[in-house]
Amino acid sequence: MDVRALVGINVQRLRRGRGLTQLELSLQSGFTRAYLSGLEAGKRNPRLLSLERLASVLEVQIEDLVRRSKSGFGSSDGG
Amino acid sequence: MDVRALVGINVQRLRRGRGLTQLELSLQSGFTRAYLSGLEAGKRNPRLLSLERLASVLEVQIEDLVRRSKSGFGSSDGG
């Protein structure tokens, strides 16, 4: 699981959780809709301040964007 | 407190905690020493994958890099 995909999933979940469309989030965050689409798809490598901006609009901490959802706990990162 | 400064502080603390110099961290992470210097000073805006790389070398999660140290809890962000 790529971190980018992880962030994408979290953003989409958070966005939908707040009943927002990509368009609405784009308006509030200042990012374009097309960019958010790619972001949620895990195809983008956002900057720290971009993450901050997103977290702010979604009313969460940055750590909530990079945190793994619990669908299997413990990283099987053997090395 | 800027997020960039926050990350910088965390990186420096974690690095020193592991007894590493900037040079050693640069070797292990692949980033240049000059860059790490600016990063720890909070002057850089790293990308998500860069954060991941740093966290990996420091053996922590990305969230540990963006998390606020508890030196006064509660953001007075009235928002």
Next chain:
DNA sequence: CTGTGACTGCTAGTCCGTA
């Protein structure tokens, strides 16, 4: 309402020298 490809401008990150 959302995903994708080509394009342009900006900047993250590199390399080198100095204090």
Next chain:
DNA sequence: TTACGGACTAGCAGTCACA
């Protein structure tokens, strides 16, 4: 051991058009 600045390269942010 670390901080700072300038020129350079590669990759990303952001846009438009199409489905």
